[in-house]
Amino acid sequence: MADSISMKNGKIVPDIVVSRLPLYLRSLARLQEEGKEVTSSQELATRLGFSSAQIRKDLSHFGEFGKQGTGYNIAFLREQLKAILNLDIEWQVALVGVGDLGHALAHYGRFSQKGFRITALFDNDPAKIGMEINGVVVQSHDEMVESIKKAGIRIAILAVPVKVAQETADKLVKAGVRAILNYAPITLSVPPEVKVQNIDPIAHLQKMTYYCQR
């Protein structure tokens, strides 16, 4: 959906490489939890189902992280990848739509564990406006643009019904949001400087049924 290649700091890294960095990070965190201190592209490859050559090539876009024969220091590589992905700071996140899904997302502890703090909630249902979830008060859509601008929030999670998804995305963009995690089953139209990632469980299931025997 996104451009396959994007430039950042004059450096061109294929989008697909950037997509894999969070998976490396996830594996490194697991390895560290298991008490390991050093790993290899081969070990990461086995865990992730990629080839070790691909892992080495992906990482080579960003620098030299390991030594031939001694592998990678897990803590160091983890810190480096976090810095590359701008994860050494905490991000404020706005969550729009506090229905069943939005509610579950508001309570999903992994967001704050991983440095994404949901600091603003929005919904258009009068019954929900004013409600407090995890210490954050639900505001109306009318307050969205000003409130997000004021707080300087750049990341939003969109969990609204399809029919209001595009107009809500337009407001988010107007408010300065530059990254949207979109749960509405629709392809959003946004300016090129805004990144969108889509989560649609139906599309994932439909892809797999292609391979399923009836």
Add this chain to the structure above:
Amino acid sequence: MADSISMKNGKIVPDIVVSRLPLYLRSLARLQEEGKEVTSSQELATRLGFSSAQIRKDLSHFGEFGKQGTGYNIAFLREQLKAILNLDIEWQVALVGVGDLGHALAHYGRFSQKGFRITALFDNDPAKIGMEINGVVVQSHDEMVESIKKAGIRIAILAVPVKVAQETADKLVKAGVRAILNYAPITLSVPPEVKVQNIDPIAHLQKMTYYCQR
């Protein structure tokens, strides 16, 4: 994560092409809802952010669906894509893990609207076993293999904590499941005949922060 190319009925279609078919289907459904009867690769391209050449090439893997100059009959193309993706039948789905996320998924109406009926629920929490959600009784993990085998269920949604995700996936595979929609933030190890699609909102957010200014 999955193989980039898979064979089905002796036909080789790149995995990435299969991934896009559900998005075409989603757009066609929207167009039909808007009262349209005919569309073009150009119109689909604009809506999806792909090139029209790519859409024509993707579809050409499966046959001739449109006529030069007259475009695609939406209803016909939709039916064809549904048949290609095995969506002209209803699929039974097992949902494992009825925590906050699993609960929201069990109530997500779009699954059954799109032909994925959640007919089995599993959890290991004694407080949840025996509970009824949307007419389906939550069973224990101990009953999983036999119950799924007996019902002939081939698709499962995995919404359990990381620490039990792999062992649960092993049980699902043993029970005959061939497609797993995995919400646990871990790369599952499964035999080649089993497809896995991963949904990890953190990985999606982390990919976007790469492009975000601090």
